[in-house]
Amino acid sequence: MSDRDDNPIDERTDKAPDAEEAGTGRRGFLAGMAGLVGATMLASCSWQEFFQQQFTRLTKEEVQQTVERLKAEYRAKYGMDFVVGTEAPIDGTLFAYALDIQRCIGCRQCVYGCVQENNLSRDPQIQYIRVLRFKDGNMDLEQSTIYYDPEEVPEKGYYYMPVQCQHCANAPCTKVCPVRATWTEPDGIVVVDYNWCIGCRYCMAACPYMGRWFNYTDPKIPIDQINPVTHYLGNRPRMRNVVEKCTFCIQRVRVGKYPMCVEVCPVGARKFGNLLDPDSEINRIIQTKRVFRLKEELNTQPKFYYFFAT
Amino acid sequence: MKRFLVRHFLNMVTYPGRRRLLRFARNDKSEPVIARSGATKQSPTGNIRDRTYQAGHLGIAALVIVGAATLGWFVWSFGPGPARAQTEQPVEVSPEAPTADAGKEFPVPLKPLPKTITPCRACHGPEKDFPVNPQRREDLLVHRNILVNHGGVRVWCLDCHHPDNRNYLLPLSDGRLIPFEQSYLLCGKCHGTKFRDWRNGIHGKRGGYWNGEKTYFLCVTCHNPHTPRYKPIEPMPPPQKPWTPKETARKAGSH
Structure with missing residues (x-):
């Protein structure tokens, strides 16, 4: 394989004299095929991209080269300078999320804040957050809807429950990946290496929260709405045939900021923090409020807590 | 008898939730609203923040705490302690009356008044x-x-x-x-x-x-202080419905 690809240009230049000499001989045929395969690969992606290792196996230099290559690629595609961060997890952090379902008014501002921050495809539409609307007193997920569209929210007699990736401590999606393109980072964020993903969608089948999304086509984003501040494992522009998911805005939380959905929530229903810090708001919530986790009986151990503030 | 006392005090200082209480009390000290509840404990000598019990001097710490608490109670109930004097201050209404320190406890961005x-x-x-x-x-x-x-x-x-x-x-x-x-x-x-x-x-x-x-x-x-209920707002548009063969068939039938 590597023989063929190291020098695809040479193979192609070899092809012409071979064909003249040997005509339709075996050698000519093989050379032609090799040239064809090489040309196809070159057309679809660069050989560095094709032979790039999984992210956790890259050395520092390789990471740097990859980042440079991606930057050049994005500049050619979008005509602007991107930041492709590779910030490592901060020591002593384990991220968790809490959401006050008594306070959520279902305005969907988190949904669109997330779309903007994470360069999500507008067409076909991908939204990491689904806001479920339930009738008061009902907690049956199958009787909820995400397509409600009233004049004003909150509506009387309903309550809202946004659902996104729950960043499980015992994540079923990472176990089923046949190539280990998805894994849990030491700070508890479940990430995907888009360049290593083969697009088999096993993880989507395994996830009980529908927290993963597949790029059936190349994502389309208006050029003026691109967010150029990205992270390798987070919101860098994705390609066709890869799975993507919420990363707690890894490009923001690894530098100390709050995730975008926390930042845009108008009622402050969303809380984020470090589980290992005893004074963090997330720990105070778990200690003092009634909390529950979605589909706890599946033993996925989500780090996403729903709570009642009163 | 001595051993019993020491063990009793050990239980007192290490019962679950004590650390949280201590932390809470520490927070309260900087906040004037609940200064009254803290006043009894935070007498000049009653340093309940003494954390030496963590370093292994549990018995000593217990004795210090109990002694200090007793002393503090004495001071609070009989002597004109500073905390007591503060609460008994007559309410002044002149513009020169002392005011709570603005923005000291929480970095709250100011909302300009009209x-x-x-x-x-x-x-x-x-x-x-x-x-x-x-x-x-x-x-x-x-x-x-x-x-x-x-x-x-x-x-x-x-x-x-x-x-x-x-x-x-x-x-x-x-x-x-x-x-x-x-x-x-x-x-x-x-x-x-x-x-x-x-x-x-x-x-x-x-x-x-x-x-x-x-x-x-x-x-x-x-919350507008005069009408505090949070005003309803317009929601953002709902997500697109996924493509289904049924829907396409319905559309084709209507044409």
């Missing part, structure tokens, strides 16, 4: 002294645009605004006036549980950094 009606003492001041009318009335004259719907008919202007110094809100129990920038102190007088949650970052929104400086928002940033 220029047209501030400073309040331009009208309610010594030059143009409107008489204070403590009667509840429907017609608010120049303030007619303010709709007061806070707890039904139970709350009215002078339940929050200072009658004699309109630049401030009603004072804390120790006599310090509350500036508008620290209105959360006044809100917390009635809405104690909400105030507690807000301090801990549970109620309301927080900005800044999850591992560093955080910004709080005043209660009145989200």
Whole structure:
């Protein structure tokens, strides 16, 4: 394989004299095929991209080269300078999320804040957050809807429950990946290496929260709405045939900021923090409020807590 | 007997929840609203923050704490301790009265008051002294645009605004006036549980950094103090429905 690809240009230049000499001989045929395969690969992606290792196996230099290559690629595609961060997890952090379902008014501002921050495809539409609307007193997920569209929210007699990736401590999606393109980072964020993903969608089948999304086509984003501040494992522009998911805005939380959905929530229903810090708001919530986790009986151990503030 | 006592004290200092209580007490010390509850414990000698028990001197720490608490109780009940003197201070209403330190405890971004009606003492001041009318009335004259719907008919202007110094809100129990920038102190007088949650970052929104400086928002940033209920807002558009063969067939049939 590597023989063929190291020098695809040479193979192609070899092809012409071979064909003249040997005509339709075996050698000519093989050379032609090799040239064809090489040309196809070159057309679809660069050989560095094709032979790039999984992210956790890259050395520092390789990471740097990859980042440079991606930057050049994005500049050619979008005509602007991107930041492709590779910030490592901060020591002593384990991220968790809490959401006050008594306070959520279902305005969907988190949904669109997330779309903007994470360069999500507008067409076909991908939204990491689904806001479920339930009738008061009902907690049956199958009787909820995400397509409600009233004049004003909150509506009387309903309550809202946004659902996104729950960043499980015992994540079923990472176990089923046949190539280990998805894994849990030491700070508890479940990430995907888009360049290593083969697009088999096993993880989507395994996830009980529908927290993963597949790029059936190349994502389309208006050029003026691109967010150029990205992270390798987070919101860098994705390609066709890869799975993507919420990363707690890894490009923001690894530098100390709050995730975008926390930042845009108008009622402050969303809380984020470090589980290992005893004074963090997330720990105070778990200690003092009634909390529950979605589909706890599946033993996925989500780090996403729903709570009642009163 | 001695061993029994030591073990008893050990139980006292190490029972579960004690550390949380200590932490809570420590927080409270910097906050004037609950200074009264802290006053009994935080007598000049009663240093309950002594954490030497963690370093292994459990017995000594227990003795120190009990001794200090006893001493503190004596001081509090019989002597004119400074904490006691503070609570007994007569409420002053002059503009020179001490005020709560603005922005010391929580970095709250200020919400500018409307220029047209501030400073309040331009009208309610010594030059143009409107008489204070403590009667509840429907017609608010120049303030007619303010709709007061806070707890039904139970709350009215002078339940929050200072009658004699309109630049401030009603004072804390120790006599310090509350500036508008620290209105959360006044809100917390009635809405104690909400105030507690807000301090801990549970109620309301927080900005800044999850591992560093955080910004709080005043209660009145989200809740208009005169009509505090959160106003309904228009939701963002719902997600597209996924493509289904059924739907396409229906569309094709209608054509």
